[in-house]
Amino acid sequence: MDLPLLSASFLAFTLTLYVILDGFDLGVGILLLFQPAKVARDHMVDSITPTWDGNETWIIMAGVTLLAAFPIAYSILLPAFYLPVILMLLALGFRGVTFEFRVQSKGHRRAWDVAFGVGSLVAALTQGFILGGLMQGVTVQNRHFAGSVLDIFRPLPIISGITLLFGYAVLGAGWLKLKSNVSLQYFASRSLRVFAPAFAAFFGIACIYAVRIQPGIRAQWASHGIALACLVSLFAIAAGTLTALSGKSRPALPFVLGLLLFVVGISGTALIVFPQIVPFSVSLWDAASSSTSQRLVMIGAACVTPVVLAYSAFAYWIFRGKTPENGWEA
Amino acid sequence: MTPSGIIATLAGWYVAETGRQPWVIYGILRTVDAVSPVPSQALLSTLIAFVCVYAVFLTAFLIFTFRIIRRGPVEAPPYAEASGSIKNAFRPHVLDSPKRLADSQFS
Incomplete structure (x- = not known):
């Protein structure tokens, strides 16, 4: 059995779940910056309170899988993306404490909400930077990172950061439309009208720019041209x-379409990266x-993943339907 | 005496970490060989960022904690808490609907 391929599939699975699940709650956090009404902001935070920390489980699973199953990739990618990874952790930490602190705060609720929004925004940006850093290629010599930690501040990671920021805002707006009352649905629709075209436009720019600067991506286009073209058209249609x-769709449709956009985007990314794990230099078998x-990781994953999936599903099931007007505890 | 447990834990940790040098995994991997290729300026700037951010967290945490202690215990809510039963957990908004709220006051 091809264990590295199995581990890599599990890694792709955990990363996909992380991006779409934490994506929508980070998106709600980003949209908080554009919501002037305190009551509406409380309602927005209430819509993600029951599930946001469960959503972040998946990035820990992905990190552990990368470390245990692909230590060489881990030792190259973590130094290469040192600055965005640390910034992301600080931003996620900021956002994590704000969930509790904003409720405790007396006069500074607005300031804590800004911290919440900025934390979400920085987390989204830095994740996009990491994606862009992967797509522009990582400098590797003798299986060691040989570039600079500042390589990440080039045009492609910056474009990619903005793209993911808009993408998460689309997911967040879709989530709000699904979970909230009429006035917030109006806010969600307005956000979608801005962020959906912006996401699509930046996604297009990022794709074209990535193809121009990275011969590795051109090579993948040459061999998987039809599949990638189908994905791009599906993305454009969605x-x-x-x-x-x-403005006028059913409440669930924007969220479903947002998920579709992300699944298509992630599939395209996987198609371009595979069979490398450090694009475009180290294959997943060389890094395994x-x-x-590998066997230990996969046995552990086989035991833990169903439990995590089950309790996450249970949490979503309990808190299904519209978020109550006065929060879950009222 | 309150912080003595924390001090003991941290002191034990410090002894373990410094006592193990120059190894990071005793007898197997030296700390020098385990260092990542990240320049020291980057490490220093992120260390400073960590200290600053956690100082903000700690300050806010202490302010909120002392405020809660000063306020004292809160009176129990007039309605029943959501019970631990799975049957209730499966009902959305158990406490949200006025009828359920009324029901729960009698149960």
Whole structure:
């Protein structure tokens, strides 16, 4: 059995779940910056309170899988993305404490909400930077990172950061439309009208720019041209539908379309990166740990993943339907 | 005496970390060989950022904690808390609907 391929599939699975699940709650956090009404902000935070920390489980799973199953990739990618990773952790930490602190705060609720929004925004940006850093290629010599930690501040990671920021805002607006009352649905629709076309446009720019600067991506286009072209058209159709219908659709449709956009984007990314794990220099078999370690990781994952999936599903099920007007505890 | 447990834990940790040098994994991997290729300026700036951010967290935490202690215990809510039963957990908004709220006051 091809253990590295199995581990890599599990890694892709955890990263996908992380991006779409934490994506929508980070998106709600970003949209908090554009919501002037305190009551509406409370309602927005209430819509993600029951599930946001469960959503972040998946990035820990992804990190552990990368470390245990692909230690060489871990030792190259973590130094390469040192600055965005640390910034992301600080931003997520900021956002994590703000959930509690904003409720305790007496006179400074607005300031804590700004911290909440900025934390979400920085987390989204830095994740986009990391994606862009992967797409522009990582400098590797003798299986060691040989570039500079500042390589990440080039045009492609910056474009990619903004793209992911808009993408998360789209997911967040879709979530609000699904979970909230009429007045917030109006706010969600207005946000979608801005962020859906912006996301699609920046996604397009990022794709074109990435193809121009990275020969590795051109090579993947040459070999998977039809599949990638299908994904791009699917993305364009979904983004167009989302923009056109943002005002008058059923409450669930924007969120479903947002998820579709992300699944398509992630599939395209996977198609471009595979079979490398450090684009475009180290393959996942070259970066894999010993088969004993791989087996241990996969046995652990097989035990833990169903439990995590079950309790996450349980949490979503309990808090299904519209978020109550006065919060869950009232 | 309150902080003595924290001091003991931290002191034990310091002894373990410094006592193990120059190894990071005793007898297997030296600390020098385990260092990542991240320049020291980057490490220093993120260390400063961590200290600053956590100082803000700690300050806010202490302010809120002392405020809660000063306020004292809160009176129990007039309605029943959501019970631990799975049957209730499966009902959305158990406490949200006025009828359920009224019901729960009698149960």
